Amino acid sequence: MIHAGGEYMKRKKMIPLACLLFLAACSKPAEIPQDRLQVYFFNAGKADASILYTDESAVVIDTGTSGEGKTILRYMQENGIEDIDCLIITHFDKDHVGGAAELIAGTDVKEVLISNSPKDSDEYAAFVQALESARMEAKIITGEEPYQFTLDEVTYTVDGPDEAVYEKDPSNNSSLITSVTYGDTSLLFAADAENLRMNEYLADYESTYDIVKMPYHGWYQKSLKDLLQETEPEYAVISCSAEEGGEEKTLDLLKENGIAYYMAYEGGILMISDGSKITVSQ
Numbered sequence: 526m527i528h529a530g531g532e533y534m535k536r537k538k539m540i541p542l543a544c545l546l547f548l549a550a551c552s553k554p555a556e557i558p559q560d561r562l563q564v565y566f567f568n569a570g571k572a573d574a575s576i577l578y579t580d581e582s583a584v585v586i587d588t589g590t591s592g593e594g595k596t597i598l599r600y601m602q603e604n605g606i607e608d609i610d611c612l613i614i615t616h617f618d619k620d621h622v623g624g625a626a627e628l629i630a631g632t633d634v635k636e637v638l639i640s641n642s643p644k645d646s647d648e649y650a651a652f653v654q655a656l657e658s659a660r661m662e663a664k665i666i667t668g669e670e671p672y673q674f675t676l677d678e679v680t681y682t683v684d685g686p687d688e689a690v691y692e693k694d695p696s697n698n699s700s701l702i703t704s705v706t707y708g709d710t711s712l713l714f715a716a717d718a719e720n721l722r723m724n725e726y727l728a729d730y731e732s733t734y735d736i737v738k739m740p741y742h743g744w745y746q747k748s749l750k751d752l753l754q755e756t757e758p759e760y761a762v763i764s765c766s767a768e769e770g771g772e773e774k775t776l777d778l779l780k781e782n783g784i785a786y787y788m789a790y791e792g793g794i795l796m797i798s799d800g801s802k803i804t805v806s807q
Contacts, residue, residue: 526791526807528776530783562679562707564736565600566787566794569593570766571742572620573716577705578606582676585628586613586703586714587621591648594627601632608633610676613683614652614663615701615716617644626655637663638672638683642699666701668725678800680706684729686722697741698722704732708800713756715740723748733757735803736796739786742770749775753782760805761786762794 567574567589574589576597583606588594601607612634614622628634629652637656643649656663666672668687673680682704700716711734718726718740727748734756740746743763753761761779765771767790779786787794787807794807 526787527805528779528786528788530780530785562705562710562798562800564705564712564796564798566738566762566764566789566796567593567596567600568789568791568793569596569620569764570790571764571769572623573615573738573742573764574624575714575738576600576606577679578604579677579679582610582679583608584611584613584676584679584681585609587615587716588612588624588628590620590623591651592624592627594624594631597624597628598631609635611636611638611674611681613638613701613703614640615703615714616640616642616696616699617646617649617652618696618717619646619648621717622652623648626651629655629659629661634659634661637661638666638701639663640685640699640701641665641667641688642695644696678707682706684726687725700740702726704730704734707798710735710798710800710803712736712738712796713758714738715752717741718748720746720748723752727751727755731755735798736760736762738762738764739775743772743775743788744770745772745774745778749778753778753784758784760784760796760803762789763787764789766790 564577569589572589573587575586577584666685668685671684673682684702697717697719698721700718703714705712713734737758742765763771792807
């Protein structure tokens with residue numbers, strides 16, 4: 526269910542019709558890929574799991590808790606997705622890596638990206654065992670240089686934290702942050718980045734996005750104000766349960782900035798981009 530934002534951002538983005546017609550007449554339209562990018566955010570409770578796919582590619586960002594891997598595999602089967610080009614595990618908390626072992630065992634995963642912050646947990650151990658069984662080696666993404674790749678006209682830029690940041694908090698602040706660009710549309714996946722990590726990212730990048738997957742399940746933190754002001758999204762997605770996450774102060778901030786938002790616990794969220802505009806359904 527969409528939750529409408531307030532009026533502030535709507536007024537900010539208004540452009541007189543005459544100006545729009547003039548711009549349309551004078552500017553060359555951007556090339557729009559023929560295939561569509563579809564992004565599905567799973568209803569995984571207070572956990573992150575999403576899949577991004579076109580006719581010829583698929584990328585999974587986080588896998589929820591244990592058991593969610595089977596849910597992702599079922600979604601892939603129902604939508605004709607045969608394999609995964611890249612699996613991005615943003616960090617090793619159980620609500621992000623929990624379903625990874627099932628996913629690696631259940632389908633062909635061509636590449637795995639991880640942050641440099643291993644964890645002593647059953648979920649992490651199962652993930653490592655699954656990689657060994659599949660004879661795979663994950664690629665560690667650090668803050669030295671972002672890792673960028675393009676699949677079927679979709680460009681992914683995966684940014685890792687500086688060591689000084691994740692050493693202070695080897696859990697959430699070790700999060701990989703991923704930006705996705707398709708034609709003229711873009712998304713930002715902020716994982717569980719807290720203030721240290723979010724501020725580091727915002728200092729290095731200046732860009733606006735159509736959609737932001739809110740950091741850390743929508744819990745309020747000081748860096749959110751800067752995040753929303755700098756990225757100016759039209760939509761926000763909050764991966765949370767009805768009981769945890771989606772803090773009221775965060776929702777108020779979204780409303781103040783005129784940003785419509787979706788809560789994943791209310792049902793899976795499908796976003797479709799044709800390279801020019803994005804439509805959303807839940």
